[in-house]
Amino acid sequence: MTDRLPHEKGFHVSWDQIHRDSRALAWRLDGKGPEEGGQWRAVVGITRGGLVPAAVVARELDIRVIDTISVKSYSHQKQGEAHVIKAPQAGLMGDGEGILIVDDLVDSGKTLELVRKLYPKAHFATVYAKPSGKPQVDTWITEVSQDTWIFFPWDMALQYVQPYRGTDE
Numbered sequence: 001m002t003d004r005l006p007h008e009k010g011f012h013v014s015w016d017q018i019h020r021d022s023r024a025l026a027w028r029l030d031g032k033g034p035e036e037g038g039q040w041r042a043v044v045g046i047t048r049g050g051l052v053p054a055a056v057v058a059r060e061l062d063i064r065v066i067d068t069i070s071v072k073s074y075s076h077q078k079q080g081e082a083h084v085i086k087a088p089q090a091g092l093m094g095d096g097e098g099i100l101i102v103d104d105l106v107d108s109g110k111t112l113e114l115v116r117k118l119y120p121k122a123h124f125a126t127v128y129a130k131p132s133g134k135p136q137v138d139t140w141i142t143e144v145s146q147d148t149w150i151f152f153p154w155d156m157a158l159q160y161v162q163p164y165r166g167t168d169e
């Protein structure tokens with residue numbers, strides 16, 4: 001469709017919304033880990049987008065061991081080959097058992113596919129999910145259509161917008 005208004009295929013997420021949805025993710029994961037009392041061994045955030053939900057999940061589930069993995073695949077809205085540019089501490093990860101790997105969203109699923117190959121027993125959780133990526137994610141909160149672009153608050157700024165109906169002058 002070429003006659004859509006620019007806002008129609010964008011899902012704009014506020015700080016408040018990502019906080020609430022990340023807390024909902026934590027609630028869903030609470031007590032589901034393989035350790036005693038359903039606890040998880042550690043949270044690993046996929047940088048950079050996963051850092052915000054990872055911090056919220058770790059806070060809610062009282063997880064103090066937190067690490068990161070950096071996977072680069074997108075430049076603006078274009079996707080290239082995904083590759084790991086920073087791995088978590090090797091001694092922590094093993095095959096991923098008991099590790100909660102958190103990202104902001106799964107889109108094509110390529111990022112999670114790569115991380116899953118490295119840590120096949122980890123639990124993969126994202127706040128948002130698009131249909132193509134769903135097979136790669138174990139737990140998610142909100143699904144959006146494949147042709148929706150999700151805009152996160154760290155990529156946006158408040159600014160004036162024109163009313164839908166302009167004035168006559």
Ligand SMILES: O=P(O)(O)OC[C@H]1O[C@H](OP(=O)(O)OP(=O)(O)O)[C@H](O)[C@@H]1O
Nearest residue numbers: 047048049073074106107108109110111
């Ligand atoms: O399922 P996929 O198609 O692989 O896409 C999802 C990934 O893409 C985005 O990260 P990006 O690589 O843009 O890096 P960033 O988190 O640093 O913004 C997003 O944060 C996910 O990590």
Ligand code: HPA
Nearest residue numbers: 074107148149150151152
């Ligand atoms: O919909 C999206 N929004 C932001 N970053 C992304 N990276 C892949 N898909 C998306």
Ligand SMILES: [Mg+2]
Nearest residue numbers: 047048049050
């Ligand atoms: Mg990312």
